[in-house]
Each structure stands twice: as structure tokens, then as C-alpha cells.
Amino acid sequence: MTTSEIARAGEQGRSVSVKDVASAAGVSVGTVSNVLNRPEKVSPATLEHVQRVIGELGFIRNDAARQLRAGTNRAIGMVVLDVRNPFFTDVARGVELRLGEHRRPLILGSSGQDAERESTYLDLFEEQRVSGLLISPVGKVLPRLRRLRERGTQVVVVDRRTGSREFSSVAVDDVLGGRLAATHLVGTGRRRLAFIGGPHGLTQIKHRLRGAESVVADHPGTSLRFVETATMDADAGRQGAESLLALPARERPDAIFAANDLVALGVLQALTLAGVRVPDDVAILGYDDIDFAASAAIPLSSIRQPRAEMGEVATDLLLAAIEDPAVQVRDIVLEPELVVRRSTGG
């Protein structure tokens, strides 16, 4: 079969294989494989020749066959809590960026806080034999994660700490975040703080609240009220704010700390529509510092979480574990940062 015949075959549908390349280049398939995977093992002349043939024939490596032989997919799976919250897409972007450097694809799924959807994605990733998994667990998945690891899929937990020392994790110090928030509000003269978020069962909520409470406890004359919500979206913020507006004037807070920026935006809307001046009457402080915080009508102060960094660090941990499964399990805790804008009087 001549080169042009093979090229024609390619055009007609069946794709060009290493075998085709080998015969067109007059070398063995082993050599073609070496050109692709260990170019340093091949003599310069052969290397260049085979590469040219590859180009001429338009050969594209069949990843399924590679996977089959290698026993594992180069892809990484990621299950994210909610793609509609920019916080998570920003984390995912950090992951994607880092994986791109290693030419590894990302298969991204969103659980939408639903344990069943989460489980479906885990099934999928298991069938795909992904080499690694990034997850912010929703349901009871520890046994599944263990099984995955036994089968050779490394796991890193994102935006959570596992408690157990079984899997590496990357999270942000939420107690510190709560402290930063309350310190800022109290430090700018606010006295009656409110924290809107929930549900209380979430570790993050507990920690942020605890951090804020510790500050209030240290400052006589200040108070903190907790308004619990079922979700953490703009609607929850609106409702929370309305419940606060319904309070008698002297009990009404002069500062609202929202559990995330979506909630904060909802709060801002409710206050604006009610004619409450921000930040003059009430300060608003968000959490995450998504792009929309800076773009709000009244730019939102926020506690910035290093989102992209979280994705990058998690990816680094994962890739390290994939390269050397014996690598040490690590729990990395990143620090949040206060960003002051107009909504708290910046």
C-alpha cells in the first residue's frame, strides 16, 4: 500500500493507525510508538522521517487503545456542587488550566447538591477509569471513594476537609474568614451584626459563624444574629433581608454578613428596593468575591477565597498522587482575604 493509497483510505473514513504509519515509513510499529512516546530513544533521522509521515497521513493517536493498554484514562473527573455558582466554575477553571499544561482532559460534572446525580457521575468515572478524581462530596461517598482508590483512581477532596486522614484535601480556613468579616464590620463602627446563610449543618456555615461569633464575644456592645436559610442563592438573601427589615427599628442590624456573594446580592437588592441606604444605613459583606461582587450596583465588599488557586493546588496534589501513589496525604488549608469595597463604606 503506498502513502497516497493510505491517505485516500483515511479520507474515506477508517482512520490511520500506527500500523499504516509504520508501513508507509518503512519502520516497525514499535518504532512509531517510540517516536510518539520516547523520542529520545529514536535516531534523529528516523525520528524526523516518521514525524513527517505522521503529518502527511494525518495520523491521530487513538486514545481508547492507549488507555486499554495503559489500564487508565489520562482524563481527570471532577464533580462540582453547582455549576451555576461562579465560585465553582472559577475553581474548575483553575483545574482546567493546570490540567491543560499536562494535556489531560477534564470531565466535569455538576451534582447540583444531589447525592444521586453525584453517584451517577462516580459510576461514569469508574467506567472511564479516570486516573484521578476531584470532588466536593455531597452524599455518603466515602466507601465509593475508597473503592475507587483501590482500583487505582486517586482522589482529592476540594472545598471540604475529610476529617479522616485518607484523602488529600484543599480547603479554605472558614473560621478565619468569619473572623476577618466580623473584625472589619466591628472595626468600621458597626454594632448589630447579622449573618445570613445555611443550612447550619454545612461545615462551612458553622465555621464562618463561629469565627464571627468569637469576634463579637471580644467586643462588648456588639451582637450577632443568625438568620438561617435553606439554600445559598440570591432568593435566600432576599428573604433573609426581608425578615430583618421586619424587625423593630432598634433591633435592626447595621451590618449584614452573607454566607456567600449570591446571598449578598439578594440582600443588596432587597435593601435597595426597600429604600435602605447601603452602606450608610446597613453595610453588606459577602463571601467568595466572585466577579459579580465587584460588578454590583454598589460594589460588594467580600471575603475572597482563592478560587483558582484552590483548583490549581488540588490539581497539583492529584497529579502528584497519580505519579506516585505512595505520596503523603495532605490537608491544605488556604487563607481567605478581606476585600473592601463600597458596600461596607470602603
Added chain:
Amino acid sequence: MTTSEIARAGEQGRSVSVKDVASAAGVSVGTVSNVLNRPEKVSPATLEHVQRVIGELGFIRNDAARQLRAGTNRAIGMVVLDVRNPFFTDVARGVELRLGEHRRPLILGSSGQDAERESTYLDLFEEQRVSGLLISPVGKVLPRLRRLRERGTQVVVVDRRTGSREFSSVAVDDVLGGRLAATHLVGTGRRRLAFIGGPHGLTQIKHRLRGAESVVADHPGTSLRFVETATMDADAGRQGAESLLALPARERPDAIFAANDLVALGVLQALTLAGVRVPDDVAILGYDDIDFAASAAIPLSSIRQPRAEMGEVATDLLLAAIEDPAVQVRDIVLEPELVVRRSTGG
């Protein structure tokens, strides 16, 4: 090898194969495969028995091997313009939802408007032999798309029309969107309209502008000014709004039509900070109707694009083409819809 020995082997890392299942169940591998793929061909007794063994052994199908044999990956690739814009994640969610029903994974990449990143993803998808591709093209990719199709990967263009009749596409009628917008603004008494967005090279921009212009042309006494921007984010909106504020009072527009909601949010912010009252002094109308539009401090009126529907329809076209490659190429055009909120006086 007994069942328990095999189970133990599984625990030690090597994963359980159809062969293991077959020998444990005392049937041939062909029968196991039939149980998985054509259960109706297998006698009820055998079916149930093999299924139980599969469960006991924790067998998980190796998708790479399946792909290799089938010649194509069940996964669908999608290249989206910008994951940071909720518009695109909403479209992707529609896609993901529909694919989930068919147990097909989605490999999602974001080009960030960068032709090189787009090309990298196309390489990846080609190696993966994905069975279908959804794309909003950035660079000159028509030849690549043709090659993909020759190799058996179906392609559907999303949020664009191709012009050529080669690939199916799903888009929204932007001229109509522009008309709806201008009609609403003119109909509520606005006279001096401005359109902020760009670059003008984008088909969408041209069409929305053309739609708005046609309405203004039909209404004597009204005018439309085009403020071109390089990007379509909140920053662009801020700058565009500031340039309008710098105009002499009598030339200043009384309504701003933004090319998307991100731009509109930027406009809202600039006007709010400048003390301009919305909607009293200036009305703002966005485009897309992302969730954040409804959550803005002054809820934004917007031209809603059926985002999830776009994703679903595109997926349906793609799956139809995958099942029958001879199926007709179709260009589907969806209709946008006006959503009136406070920012235009709703």
C-alpha cells in the same frame, strides 16, 4: 479460580474483567457481554445469575475496550466560548442534562475566545474519538470540522449560524431580539437610545444592532447611538456608560440597550455610582436574562435567550446525527423573549 479468589484479586488492584465474571458464573464471555448489551437474548435464569455475579464481583465495564471495539467514544465534546459567562454554563447545563438521559459523558472545554485553546480542545476531542461535538467556533475551524466529520464525529454549531449548509446549527434570532428591545424602549417613551457592545465584527452584535436600528428608523424623533466595546463584560459596560455620561446633557441617552447582561450590570453600576436614577433618568435593558439580571440591585429587564433549550435542541440534533449520519442538516432558530423588570420601569 474461585469467586472469592477473584474478588480478592479485585481488591488488590487489577480490576475485574468480563472474563473473570464469565468463569465465576460458569458461562462464556459472549454471554456476559450479551447480559450487558442485549439482555433480551439471554434466558431469564442465566440473566439473573450473571447479574448477581457481576454485583458480587463489583465488575465495572472498561469503557476504553468498548470504545476500541466500537471505534468511537460515547462521550460528546463541547467547546464553549467562556465558562465565566453564566449564559454559556446555562447552555452547557441543558446539554449535560440531555446527555445524562442517554448516559453519555460530556467533556467540556472553554476556549475563552482564544483560537489556540480552541484548537487544543479539537486535538483532544479528535484523539478521544468523541462521537459528537458541540461548538461555538472562534477561529477558522471549518476545515477541521470537516475533517472531524469525515472521521465520523458529528458536529453541531451552537449560538452561531454557519452560513454554509454543512453543519446543523442552533441559534437565536438576534435581529428579532434587537427589535424587541428597541420596541419596548421606544414604546415606554424613551427617545434617545444607546447600544453598548462589541466588537462590531461579531454577527450577534451586527444583528442585534440592525434589529434595533430598524425600529428607530420607523419611529421619527428617536435615535440610536452605537458605543462599540472590545469585549462584553462588566468592565466594558462601565466604560461605555462613562463615555455616555461625559456627553452634554441634551445628547445623553435616556435608554441604554446592552449587548448582554454582564455589560448591563456594568452600566447599572456606573450609573448608580454617578447618581443617575434607574429607570427614572435612564432605562437599562440587558440581553440573555442570566440569573444575575433578576438579582441585580435594580432588577434588570432583559431579552431572554432560551439557553437551556438551546443546549437541549443542539444535543437532540447531535444525537440524531450520530444515530443516522445521513440525517438532514438543519438550522434551527429559536426566538428570544422580552422580560420586563424594574430597570426599564416595569
Added chain:
DNA sequence: ATCGGCGATTGAAAGGTTTCAATTGGCGAT
């Protein structure tokens, strides 16, 4: 009792890559 037919099951081939033990060829050292 035999045969045809049919549903159920089998078993081997195929798919494309990687790996690795084996082979080749060439060169320097003796």
C-alpha cells in the same frame, strides 16, 4: 424414532496502542 427448526450459548477474531524481550548492525577495543 428422526428430523428440522429455533432459541441459547459459545469461542475466536478484531480493534490500535504500548511494552519489552529479543535481534540487528555498527563501532571501538583488543
Added chain:
DNA sequence: ATCGCCAATTGAAACCTTTCAATCGCCGAT
């Protein structure tokens, strides 16, 4: 001139599933 070594290359096996032609076993019909 010969040997040994090393770099370069080879070629077959292995990865796991699906497919399909071939076979088996059974039942009803003759």
C-alpha cells in the same frame, strides 16, 4: 580480524470488550 558492547529497532503479546458465525440442545412435528 574478532569480540563485545551499545544504540537502534523489531515483532509479538497483552490490554478488554464486542461481534458474529458456528454449535449445542431441546422440543414439536412427522
